[in-house]
Amino acid sequence: MNKRDNILKAALKLFVEQGEQATSMKWIAKEAKCGIGTMYNYFESKEELINVLYLENKTKLFTYILETHDTSVSVKQQFVAIWLKFIDHAISNPLETRFLQLFSHSPKISKQVTEEVNELIYPLFEVYEKGKKEGIIKNLDTLHLVIFTNGAITSSVSYNPNISNQNKNDLVLLAWDAIKS
Amino acid sequence: MNKRDNILKAALKLFVEQGEQATSMKWIAKEAKCGIGTMYNYFESKEELINVLYLENKTKLFTYILETHDTSVSVKQQFVAIWLKFIDHAISNPLETRFLQLFSHSPKISKQVTEEVNELIYPLFEVYEKGKKEGIIKNLDTLHLVIFTNGAITSSVSYNPNISNQNKNDLVLLAWDAIKS
Amino acid sequence: MNKRDNILKAALKLFVEQGEQATSMKWIAKEAKCGIGTMYNYFESKEELINVLYLENKTKLFTYILETHDTSVSVKQQFVAIWLKFIDHAISNPLETRFLQLFSHSPKISKQVTEEVNELIYPLFEVYEKGKKEGIIKNLDTLHLVIFTNGAITSSVSYNPNISNQNKNDLVLLAWDAIKS
Amino acid sequence: MNKRDNILKAALKLFVEQGEQATSMKWIAKEAKCGIGTMYNYFESKEELINVLYLENKTKLFTYILETHDTSVSVKQQFVAIWLKFIDHAISNPLETRFLQLFSHSPKISKQVTEEVNELIYPLFEVYEKGKKEGIIKNLDTLHLVIFTNGAITSSVSYNPNISNQNKNDLVLLAWDAIKS
DNA sequence: TATGAATGAGTTTTCATTCAT
DNA sequence: CATGAATGAAAACTCATTCAT
Numbered sequence: 093m094n095k096r097d098n099i100l101k102a103a104l105k106l107f108v109e110q111g112e113q114a115t116s117m118k119w120i121a122k123e124a125k126c127g128i129g130t131m132y133n134y135f136e137s138k139e140e141l142i143n144v145l146y147l148e149n150k151t152k153l154f155t156y157i158l159e160t161h162d163t164s165v166s167v168k169q170q171f172v173a174i175w176l177k178f179i180d181h182a183i184s185n186p187l188e189t190r191f192l193q194l195f196s197h198s199p200k201i202s203k204q205v206t207e208e209v210n211e212l213i214y215p216l217f218e219v220y221e222k223g224k225k226e227g228i229i230k231n232l233d234t235l236h237l238v239i240f241t242n243g244a245i246t247s248s249v250s251y252n253p254n255i256s257n258q259n260k261n262d263l264v265l266l267a268w269d270a271i272k273s
Numbered sequence: 274m275n276k277r278d279n280i281l282k283a284a285l286k287l288f289v290e291q292g293e294q295a296t297s298m299k300w301i302a303k304e305a306k307c308g309i310g311t312m313y314n315y316f317e318s319k320e321e322l323i324n325v326l327y328l329e330n331k332t333k334l335f336t337y338i339l340e341t342h343d344t345s346v347s348v349k350q351q352f353v354a355i356w357l358k359f360i361d362h363a364i365s366n367p368l369e370t371r372f373l374q375l376f377s378h379s380p381k382i383s384k385q386v387t388e389e390v391n392e393l394i395y396p397l398f399e400v401y402e403k404g405k406k407e408g409i410i411k412n413l414d415t416l417h418l419v420i421f422t423n424g425a426i427t428s429s430v431s432y433n434p435n436i437s438n439q440n441k442n443d444l445v446l447l448a449w450d451a452i453k454s
Numbered sequence: 455m456n457k458r459d460n461i462l463k464a465a466l467k468l469f470v471e472q473g474e475q476a477t478s479m480k481w482i483a484k485e486a487k488c489g490i491g492t493m494y495n496y497f498e499s500k501e502e503l504i505n506v507l508y509l510e511n512k513t514k515l516f517t518y519i520l521e522t523h524d525t526s527v528s529v530k531q532q533f534v535a536i537w538l539k540f541i542d543h544a545i546s547n548p549l550e551t552r553f554l555q556l557f558s559h560s561p562k563i564s565k566q567v568t569e570e571v572n573e574l575i576y577p578l579f580e581v582y583e584k585g586k587k588e589g590i591i592k593n594l595d596t597l598h599l600v601i602f603t604n605g606a607i608t609s610s611v612s613y614n615p616n617i618s619n620q621n622k623n624d625l626v627l628l629a630w631d632a633i634k635s
Numbered sequence: 636m637n638k639r640d641n642i643l644k645a646a647l648k649l650f651v652e653q654g655e656q657a658t659s660m661k662w663i664a665k666e667a668k669c670g671i672g673t674m675y676n677y678f679e680s681k682e683e684l685i686n687v688l689y690l691e692n693k694t695k696l697f698t699y700i701l702e703t704h705d706t707s708v709s710v711k712q713q714f715v716a717i718w719l720k721f722i723d724h725a726i727s728n729p730l731e732t733r734f735l736q737l738f739s740h741s742p743k744i745s746k747q748v749t750e751e752v753n754e755l756i757y758p759l760f761e762v763y764e765k766g767k768k769e770g771i772i773k774n775l776d777t778l779h780l781v782i783f784t785n786g787a788i789t790s791s792v793s794y795n796p797n798i799s800n801q802n803k804n805d806l807v808l809l810a811w812d813a814i815k816s
Numbered sequence: 817t818a819t820g821a822a823t824g825a826g827t828t829t830t831c832a833t834t835c836a837t
Numbered sequence: 838c839a840t841g842a843a844t845g846a847a848a849a850c851t852c853a854t855t856c857a858t
Contacts, residue, residue, distance in 0.1 A: 095839095111380055113294055116831055118841095127840035129835085138832065197375070199292040232443055236429060240447055243428020244421045250378075251420045262413055266421055270451035276822090298849060308823040310851080319849070457818090473742050475656050478852055480820095489819035491856085500853065559737070561654040594805055601794045602787045602809055609786020610779060624775055628783055632813035638843090660828060670844040672831080681828070 096134045098124040100148070103141055108190045112142065112200070143205045146195050149188045154212040156181050161215060167223040168268065174216060175245055175264045182249045193250055213238065220271070230273045241267045277315045279305040281329070284322055289371045293323065293381070324386045327376050330369045335393040337362050342396060348404040349449065355397060356426055356445045363430045374431060394419065401452075411454045422448045458496045460486040462510070465503055470552045474504065474562070505567045508557050511550045516574040518543050523577060529585040530630065536578060537607055537626045544611045555612055575600065582633070592635045603629045639677045641667040643691070646684055651733045655685065655743070686748045689738050692731045697755040699724050704758060710766040711811065717759060718788055718807045725792045736793060756781065763814075773816045784810045 102123035106115040117138055121128045135141040157177045163170065182189040195201055220237050223229030229237070248263055249255060255263070283304035287296040298319055302309045316322040338358045344351065363370040376382055401418050404410030410418070429444055430436060436444070464485035468477040479500055483490045497503040519539045525532065544551040557563055582599050585591030591599070610625055611617060617625070645666035649658040660681055664671045678684040700720045706713065725732040738744055763780050766772030772780070791806055792798060798806070 117833080118831075121841090128833085129840050130838080132833070133838065193378075199295065230447070232447075236433065236440070236444075237447075239432045240425045240429050240444070244425035244451070247424020247428070248417060248421050252417065259417075263417075263421070266411070266413075266418075266451045269453075270425070270447045272450075297847080299847095302824095309849090310823050311821075313850070314821065479854080480852075483820090490821095490854085491819050492817080494854070495817065556740075561657065592809070594809075598791060598795065598802070598806075599809075602791050602806070605790020606783045606787035606813070609790070610783050613782045614779065621779075625779075625783070628773070628775075628780075628813045631815075632787070632809045634812075659826075661826095664845095671829085671846095672844050673842075675829070676842065 095124070095126055095130065098126065099131055099134060099141070100145055104145055104149075104187055104191055107142075107145075108187050108194070112194075139200055139202075142195065142198075142200050143202055145191065146201055147205050147208060149192055150209045150212060152188070153178075153181055153185075153192065158215050163218075167219060167226060167228060168272075170219045171223070171268060172264050174219065175241070175267060176260060178245065179249055179255065179260050179263065183253065183255065186253055189250070189253075193246065223271075228273060229271050237271050241271065244270070276305070276307055276311060279307065280312055280315060280322070281326055285326055285330075285368055285372055288323075288326075289368050289375070293375075320381055320383075323376065323379075323381050324383055326372065327382055328386045328389060330373055331390045331393060334359075334362055334366075334369070334373065339396050344399075348400060348407060348409060349453075351400045352404070352449060353445050355400065356422070356448060357441060359426065360430055360436065360441050360444065363427075364434060364436065367434055370431065374427065404452075409454060410452050418452050422452065425451070457486070457488055457492060460488065461493055461496060461503070462507055466507055466511075466549055466553055469504075469507075470549050470556070474556075501562055501564075504557065504560075504562050505564055507553065508563055509567050509570060511554055512571045512574060514550070515540075515543055515547075515554065520577050525580075529581060529588060529590060530634075532581045533585070533630060534626050536581065537603070537629060538622060540607065541611055541617065541622050541625065544608075545615065545617065548615055551612070555608065585633075590635060591633050599633050603633065606632070638667070638669055638673060641669065642674055642677060642684070643688055647688055647692075647730055647734055650685075650688075651730050651737070655737075682743055682745075685738065685741075685743050686745055688734065689744055690748050690751060692735055693752045693755060696721075696724055696728075696731070696735065701758055706761075710762060710769060710771060711815075713762045714766070714811060715807050717762065718784070718810060719803060721788065722792055722798065722803050722806065725789075726796060726798065729796050732793065736789065766814075771816060772814050775814075780814050784814065787813070 099120065103115070103120045106120055106123055117128055117131060120141075121131055124131070131141070135144060157174055160177070161170070161174065165173075216238060217234055220229055220234045224231055224234065244267055245263060252259070280301065284296070284301045287301055287304055298309055298312060301322075302312055305312070312322070316325060338355055341358070342351070342355065346354075397419060398415055401410060401415045405412055405415070425448055426444060433440075461482065465477070465482045468482055468485055479490055479493060482503075483493055486493070493503070497506060519536055522539070523532070523536065527535075578600060579596055582591060582596045586593055586596070606629055607625060614621070642663065646658070646663045649663055649666055660671055660674060663684075664674055667674070674684070678687060700717055703720070704713070704717065708716075759781060760777055763772060763777045767774055767777070787810055788806060795802075
């Protein structure tokens with residue numbers, strides 16, 4: 093594993109375990125087994141390190157969710173598949189998931205990164221839009237619907253990170269019942 | 274207005290606008306128009322200030338939500354009334370609402386305060402339980418249902434603080450559709 | 455007991471038990487059961503309080519030592535009597551003794567007080583001077599002899615505050631053997 | 636000279652000249668011509684700085700005193716040699732001597748350091764013990780005798796730091812006369 | 817005279833960042 | 838590229854002193 097990845101991995105672990113504020117650059121360097129100066133060869137500042145971590149993990153999350161995305165099946169099937177993958181990712185990557193939650197509204201995340209991240213959600217939009225056109229999803233503002241679903245599921249998974257397969261399905265169907273017309 | 278309230282008000286404003294980490298005690302004192310030492314006459318530490326702010330505002334929120342709570346009407350009516358009041362409170366008190374979200378999982382909030390806050394939600398539980406007994410709410414774990422609803426509505430309101438009356442109703446009904454059987 | 459004495463007593467106790475630095479004026483006021491402001495009616499500052507405490511206790515010590523001082527007996531008898539009373543005072547007043555030691559070279563004690571205190575030792579000087587004239591005490595600088603004796607005895611008593619009567623006599627005779635010719 | 640020594644030297648000077656309490660870390664850094672942070676690379680805290688200063692200087696003192704210690708000569712010769720070296724050291728190192736006195740009973744000195752320091756005095760003990768066995772030193776508690784001698788000589792030297800060679804001998808003989816049987 | 821809330825200068829300590837090696 | 842000693846601005850917090858009541 094290369095140095096850059098070591099640093100990112102160390103920072104992720106320490107930020108989640110102890111909070112970003114309580115994690116000094118010195119400590120990250122120690123955990124990453126490199127010098128402090130080395131970190132500044134890869135990241136301009138602590139803030140950049142946080143932003144890179146946020147952007148890369150958010151991108152990984154959506155890449156995973158959408159890599160098997162199949163627009164040919166029914167809207168409900170697409171909806172269920174996407175959100176189940178979202179939950180699976182959260183369960184398999186607890187550190188990353190916790191990190192993304194902790195920093196999702198942090199003032200440390202730059203506007204630039206926030207905008208890049210917002211674009212990732214676009215394919216998800218299209219599922220809702222298609223459902224609305226087909227009349228099987230309520231005719232409300234799409235953004236509102238997505239936010240509603242995301243808030244509900246994220247909140248549920250973070251309170252219950254050891255969710256069972258049965259509960260995963262229940263959870264996604266709960267969300268579906270909310271938005272279906 | 275007394276000094277203690279000035280300090281709480283100043284801290285709330287600055288914590289939300291700039292983040293807690295970026296807000297020094299010196300700055301809060303300046304905003305509250307008092308000396309730094311004065312703050313330490315009212316609050317032992319920055320951490321206590323945060324905890325008091327959290328407990329008092331969470332308590333105000335639930336007091337407001339539940340002050341007109343009427344257990345004699347139907348479960349759906351109770352559900353709608355409670356969450357509408359929740360949304361109203363969020364709209365009328367954006368700073369307080371944002372603060373409560375920001376610190377809801379913060380390590381700065383003490384176990385003691387977390388426990389006190391958890392008890393406030395009890396009446397809300399009973400509405401869901403009653404609905405489950407009557408067979409009109411899905412027979413899933415009550416805590417999960419509450420978390421689902423709360424996550425969905427909180428998320429929606431915080432992304433759209435200027436929500437219209439029509440949308441408020443739509444939002445609550447979206448949540449209702451999710452959990453109704 | 456009047457307020458002034460209460461304050462002095464409280465300060466003495468706390469200064470010795472916890473150190474002056476660790477003892478705040480607030481704490482002294484609490485121990486003396488009066489308001490902080492009240493202390494400033496009796497003593498201009500913390501420094502003055504320390505100086506008054508030092509001067510008064512040093513004066514009490516020498517008053518006690520010298521109140522039965524009898525210049526008609528032999529020099530050796532005078533020497534022994536004085537230093538035995540010194541030791542007795544130290545044993546009976548451990549807090550006061552400790553305080554006087556702690557502050558004997560403190561930068562907090564003003565020049566003015568230091569000078570006043572130095573004069574108290576004058577009668578003791580005369581005993582040594584008389585002994586030198588009689589040829590029974592070594593013909594060295596009197597101040598040096600007094601400092602030698604005082605250093606030796608003070609040091610001994612402070613390391614062994616529960617000294618027995620036998621040891622008290624041994625100690626004084628040790629000092630006598632040093633200076634006798 | 637290296638940075639660590641610069642810091643120790645600066646701290647020693649300022650602690651003695653103005654008192655520890657009146658000497659801020661900022662001031663020590665300025666005197667040592669380094670940044671404040673640098674001090675914390677070498678010493679964990681102000682307290683540690685004090686303790687290191689105390690232990691190192693006490694050790695230097697005893698190393699100097701005992702480096703020429705010769706147990707083959709007479710007890711009196713050993714006694715005189717040791718205390719003369721003690722006085723020499725005090726005269727040559729007035730700052731260090733004053734510092735050791737100021738902190739000898741300070742609550743800032745840790746138990747750990749106190750214990751380490753107490754062991755240094757052991758060879759001195761043996762001189763007294765040997766004298767007692769030979770019947771040329773009074774048969775009193777050895778610790779008491781050592782404390783008596785130390786208190787007397789330390790006190791004398793600190794009041795008169797410009798002591799002449801003649802006076803040095805007189806002083807040591809004064810102490811010898813006290814304890815000899 | 818007695819009080820204690822209010823004050824802010826000053827303290828120790830931390831830590832992101834730099835730069836000489 | 839890699840390193841970590843050096844730095845000092847800034848943080849949380851303390852406490853002697855003041856002054857309105």
